[in-house]
Amino acid sequence: MDLPKCGSVQEISNALSTNQGSIKVTGRLIQHDCINRQATLCDPQTSASLCVDTSLTEPLEGSVGSLFQVIGEVEREDGGDTPIVRARIMRCVDGMDLLMYNRALRNQQKYFQSRNVTLVRHN
Amino acid sequence: MIFPRESLTWDCYCICYEMDVEEMEVDGTENHSLRNDKIPKTLCGLDFCFHVFNKMYIDDIIALEKCDVIPGMYWYKRHPIYKVDIMGVVVKRQENVRCFIYAVDDGTGVITCCCWKSRLHEQSSEDIETTLQRCRNLPEVLRKKMSGVLMSEAKKKEGYSLGDLVHIRGKIKIFRGEREVVASYHNKLEDPNMEIVRMSELPILYRTLYDMDTLPKKVLEELSEMSGQKKGICHGEIVPELKKILVTFIEDQQPEEISVEHVSKIPGVTVLLKEMKTSEEKNTQIQSALDVLEGEGRVFTKQKNHVYGVINPGCSMERLIMDILKRDCVKEKFQNEGCHYLHIVDEVRKSPDYSAITNSCVLTCLNNLEYQSDVIRTSFTKYFLCKI
Numbered sequence: 001m002d003l004p005k006c007g008s009v010q011e012i013s014n015a016l017s018t019n020q021g022s023i024k025v026t027g028r029l030i031q032h033d034c035i036n037r038q039a040t041l042c043d044p045q046t047s048a049s050l051c052v053d054t055s056l057t058e059p060l061e062g063s064v065g066s067l068f069q070v071i072g073e074v075e076r077e078d079g080g081d082t083p084i085v086r087a088r089i090m091r092c093v094d095g096m097d098l099l100m101y102n103r104a105l106r107n108q109q110k111y112f113q114s115r116n117v118t119l120v121r122h123n
Numbered sequence: 124m125i126f127p128r129e130s131l132t133w134d135c136y137c138i139c140y141e142m143d144v145e146e147m148e149v150d151g152t153e154n155h156s157l158r159n160d161k162i163p164k165t166l167c168g169l170d171f172c173f174h175v176f177n178k179m180y181i182d183d184i185i186a187l188e189k190c191d192v193i194p195g196m197y198w199y200k201r202h203p204i205y206k207v208d209i210m211g212v213v214v215k216r217q218e219n220v221r222c223f224i225y226a227v228d229d230g231t232g233v234i235t236c237c238c239w240k241s242r243l244h245e246q247s248s249e250d251i252e253t254t255l256q257r258c259r260n261l262p263e264v265l266r267k268k269m270s271g272v273l274m275s276e277a278k279k280k281e282g283y284s285l286g287d288l289v290h291i292r293g294k295i296k297i298f299r300g301e302r303e304v305v306a307s308y309h310n311k312l313e314d315p316n317m318e319i320v321r322m323s324e325l326p327i328l329y330r331t332l333y334d335m336d337t338l339p340k341k342v343l344e345e346l347s348e349m350s351g352q353k354k355g356i357c358h359g360e361i362v363p364e365l366k367k368i369l370v371t372f373i374e375d376q377q378p379e380e381i382s383v384e385h386v387s388k389i390p391g392v393t394v395l396l397k398e399m400k401t402s403e404e405k406n407t408q409i410q411s412a413l414d415v416l417e418g419e420g421r422v423f424t425k426q427k428n429h430v431y432g433v434i435n436p437g438c439s440m441e442r443l444i445m446d447i448l449k450r451d452c453v454k455e456k457f458q459n460e461g462c463h464y465l466h467i468v469d470e471v472r473k474s475p476d477y478s479a480i481t482n483s484c485v486l487t488c489l490n491n492l493e494y495q496s497d498v499i500r501t502s503f504t505k506y507f508l509c510k511i
Binding site: 006007008069071090093094096097100104105 | 226230234287288315318322323325329330
């Protein structure tokens with residue numbers, strides 16, 4: 001069975017610098033254009049924003065101003081500068097504590113890094 | 124300081140706080156020498172991971188090593204795992220006649236989960252309104268509760284949609300070459316903070332439980348020494364192996380009697396026990412295997428020491444039981460339903476040859492007679508003759 005690729009969890013600021021692959025980002029919906037199927041997600045703390053292509057996930061439940069989690073593939077437009085996320089899943093996560101989320105995310109990443117370190121040690 | 128709104132977020136707040144306070148470092152140097160040895164099959168039950176739905180990263184579940192010895196078991200480091208607990212977002216949904224197949228993504232990996240549909244939902248085709256109509260006589264509160272329950276059941280019937288946060292617990296199985304989780308419990312989570320709780324719990328669980336060994340270090344060292352010596356067969360496994368050899372021998376040759384010396388001459392047994400030095404040790408092992416067989420009802424001790432009679436189809440005890448049944452089934456007491464097997468056991472014990480026979484031996488004999496169509500089992504415990 002073809003499984004979709006796993007979206008690795010990242011913050012918007014990191015997502016802006018990744019090249020390709022599936023990611024999962026959380027942010028606040030600032031703008032949503034149904035007709036052109038574009039949306040903009042913004043990180044409330046760092047105020048970095050990310051463009052999202054919502055062709056696969058229209059119509060969207062939830063309105064501008066809600067927190068959304070997007071799982072999708074990062075693609076670079078022809079220009080090469082601005083990345084755009086082709087959203088496969090848009091999930092409304094109103095009520096999620098973002099500070100806690102970022103903290104948990106950092107702890108998880110720290111644990112994975114320590115795992116990689118031990119692997120290297122034994123090799 | 125930020126005060127969380129609900130009690131649920133308070134739990135994960137506490138977990139996050141704990142994590143920052145104790146910066147635990149994984150000490151990878153400890154178990155380097157023992158890393159490749161697995162716990163022997165008989166001791167797997169001592170490990171908590173064997174009994175519990177293990178909360179793990181999906182990435183790790185996909186990368187679990189298969190266990191050769193026990194089917195359905197997988198190894199994570201040195202823990203045997205066959206049940207997992209995952210929480211993630213549904214990224215792919217497929218509905219079949221009998222089940223739903225979801226692909227669940229938790230940020231580290233994607234795995235398919237199979238959620239069987241409830242048979243009850245297939246059968247009840249009543250509408251919500253008609254059921255509510257029937258409950259018109261109930262008080263208002265109960266009617267509201269009823270409609271709530273019916274709504275949630277209807278939702279369950281439709282399954283989860285893309286983007287739902289789900290919590291799934293189930294066994295790992297291989298379906299069409301790919302690993303999947305067959306859900307025994309699945310639920311949709313409305314609160315997105317549960318994801319945060321899981322994300323904070325997992326590194327702690329890994330550091331304190333999965334990356335550590337359950338058994339103490341000394342026990343593990345002894346085990347690895349022992350497995351080095353015996354080359355794959357550890358002490359506790361000799362008797363079951365012996366038993367298997369004995370059972371095949373009994374079925375092939377169908378001897379009337381069997382003794383310890385006789386057993387020690389069987390080729391398979393000599394190979395198994397050749398590492399034992401003294402014949403006493405060998406004899407004790409053979410004795411224990413024969414005792415196990417006696418418990419199961421395959422052999423029984425005869426009057427002479429160390430000689431065991433074997434229960435085979437056509438042995439002399441069968442004739443004795445047939446005689447007992449012929450005598451008793453005509454009596455009024457047993458005419459309707461037949462003799463209770465314990466009554467048969469009592470009668471068999473009256474004869475001098477079989478004075479110390481076990482219940483299971485008599486049962487094996489009765490089973491053999493049933494296969495030959497000489498007796499009928501009228502109820503769970505009663506037997507009757509086929510022709511008087």
